[in-house]
Amino acid sequence: MDAQTVIDSYVRDVTNRLPRRDRADVGAELRALLTEELAGRAEAAGRPADEAMATEMLAGFGAPAETAARYRPSPALIDPTDTRPFLTAAIVGGVAFAAVAPLAQPHAPPKDAVSVAVLSWLGLLLLVFAARAWARRHWPRLVAWKPRDPDRVSRFGSVALVAVIVLGIVAYGAPAWVWSEFSHGGRLPAWLAYAPDFQALRLPWLLAVWGAQGLLYAWLAVVGRWRPLIRWTDAVLALGVALVLVWFLAAGPMFTSAAVDHTVKAWMAVISLGVLADAVVKASRLTRPSAPKPRPGSSALAA
Amino acid sequence: MYSVLHITGWRMASVHRHIEDRPSPKLELELRRGVLVIATLSQLAAPQYGYSLRQALAAKGMPIEEGTLYPLLRRLEGQGLLESVWRIEDGPPRRYYWLSEAGRAAFARLAGEWRDLVATMDGLLE
Numbered sequence: 001m002d003a004q005t006v007i008d009s010y011v012r013d014v015t016n017r018l019p020r021r022d023r024a025d026v027g028a029e030l031r032a033l034l035t036e037e038l039a040g041r042a043e044a045a046g047r048p049a050d051e052a053m054a055t056e057m058l059a060g061f062g063a064p065a066e067t068a069a070r071y072r073p074s075p076a077l078i079d080p081t082d083t084r085p086f087l088t089a090a091i092v093g094g095v096a097f098a099a100v101a102p103l104a105q106p107h108a109p110p111k112d113a114v115s116v117a118v119l120s121w122l123g124l125l126l127l128v129f130a131a132r133a134w135a136r137r138h139w140p141r142l143v144a145w146k147p148r149d150p151d152r153v154s155r156f157g158s159v160a161l162v163a164v165i166v167l168g169i170v171a172y173g174a175p176a177w178v179w180s181e182f183s184h185g186g187r188l189p190a191w192l193a194y195a196p197d198f199q200a201l202r203l204p205w206l207l208a209v210w211g212a213q214g215l216l217y218a219w220l221a222v223v224g225r226w227r228p229l230i231r232w233t234d235a236v237l238a239l240g241v242a243l244v245l246v247w248f249l250a251a252g253p254m255f256t257s258a259a260v261d262h263t264v265k266a267w268m269a270v271i272s273l274g275v276l277a278d279a280v281v282k283a284s285r286l287t288r289p290s291a292p293k294p295r296p297g298s299s300a301l302a303a
Numbered sequence: 304m305y306s307v308l309h310i311t312g313w314r315m316a317s318v319h320r321h322i323e324d325r326p327s328p329k330l331e332l333e334l335r336r337g338v339l340v341i342a343t344l345s346q347l348a349a350p351q352y353g354y355s356l357r358q359a360l361a362a363k364g365m366p367i368e369e370g371t372l373y374p375l376l377r378r379l380e381g382q383g384l385l386e387s388v389w390r391i392e393d394g395p396p397r398r399y400y401w402l403s404e405a406g407r408a409a410f411a412r413l414a415g416e417w418r419d420l421v422a423t424m425d426g427l428l429e
Contacts, residue, residue: 026377028389029353029398033373036354036395061370070374 003054007034010058017068026071034058078126079133086129090122096273097121103249104269107262117269150285151226158221165214173207191257198254202247209240231286238279245272339367341417343375344402344410347385352397376400384409 015027042049078086101117102110136143171178176188216233245268255261342365353373360367379385384406390399
């Protein structure tokens with residue numbers, strides 16, 4: 001292989017990584033510059049350029065992918081500042097999904113259920129973080145940091161939450177009545193009927209915890225600020241909801257229809273993880289001091 | 304404009320010559336990376352092509368690796384700071400670059416900031 005062929009090969013590998021409209025122009029310029037560089041080296045060495053000399057020069061120039069990136073830097077899919085939260089979410093969420101997946105899909109082989117759940121989670125995370133990075137680049141003001149009072153509560157938000165909880169209790173506690181109201185006296189389809197054991201023994205626990213949460217958020221709307229006791233109660237109730245949902249997953253059928261039961265449990269697995277994560281975040285806020293303080297013996301104090 | 308000062312992954316020939324026995328080559332790379340743009344703009348009042356510009360910078364004590372300099376010229380052109388044209392003079396076709404109107408204004412601004420910075424750093428280092 002002669003020196004010019006080496007250069008042509010390198011230029012081709014660089015330009016193939018560039019947008020189509022830039023390839024011809026950048027390629028022509030890069031080829032001309034590299035040829036001139038090589039001629040300069042050959043003159044300095046006092047011998048004609050050969051394959052080894054061209055390869056050595058191009059090794060110093062950088063790998064074609066690096067060179068292409070220098071010509072046209074492309075933004076990172078995930079912001080470097082998000083690396084740590086991404087890894088944390090990927091690992092914690094991945095482990096949690098792997099644990100819950102066999103419960104959500106009891107009829108699938110555990111290995112397949114775990115693979116699908118973990119890969120779906122990673123794919124979703126990638127989309128979320130990529131969207132976040134894109135938003136930061138396009139609307140920096142929208143996502144700019146703003147000071148906030150962590151104890152301040154939106155009264156409207158709390159009232160809305162109470163309304164949602166009440167609706168949930170009614171819809172899940174008396175589905176036949178809700179169906180009848182919305183269908184002008186129609187009967188609940190058989191495939192939406194609860195399994196008798198579930199309705200009698202397990203569902204009331206969820207409704208009770210939701211009821212307690214409704215009372216808590218109503219109290220919060222009145223008070224207007226988070227207080228330690230409210231936070232503790234909120235974390236305990238969130239954990240309670242998560243545990244009840246996991247119990248539903250692990251215990252017997254929730255619906256008489258196996259197909260409906262299967263689908264609902266798959267979604268419930270995802271929701272229970274979200275609720276569990278919410279409980280963990282709420283509990284961690286309780287144990288975290290409001291403002292970090294230097295520890296005795298740290299470099300800041302010792303200096 | 305200033306974003307080009309922070310592009311990572313660049314390597315500079317003169318630093319590479321010394322990094323083997325330096326404990327913190329990254330710090331030196333970071334230091335020199337910030338002056339690449341102003342050094343390049345400083346030599347483009349008159350048209351230059353990539354190779355001749357690199358030679359001119361090296362002759363004045365600012366060697367910049369070709370893998371860094373050539374893409375930089377394209378990026379500066381993309382930002383409207385340089386203009387370019389293909390020309391055939393005494394040799395093969397070459398792409399010549401020179402400062403645009405915006406490039407001259409940016410260079411004047413950067414040069415002023417550089418002088419202020421040097422004065423400030425001199426004060427700090429005394």
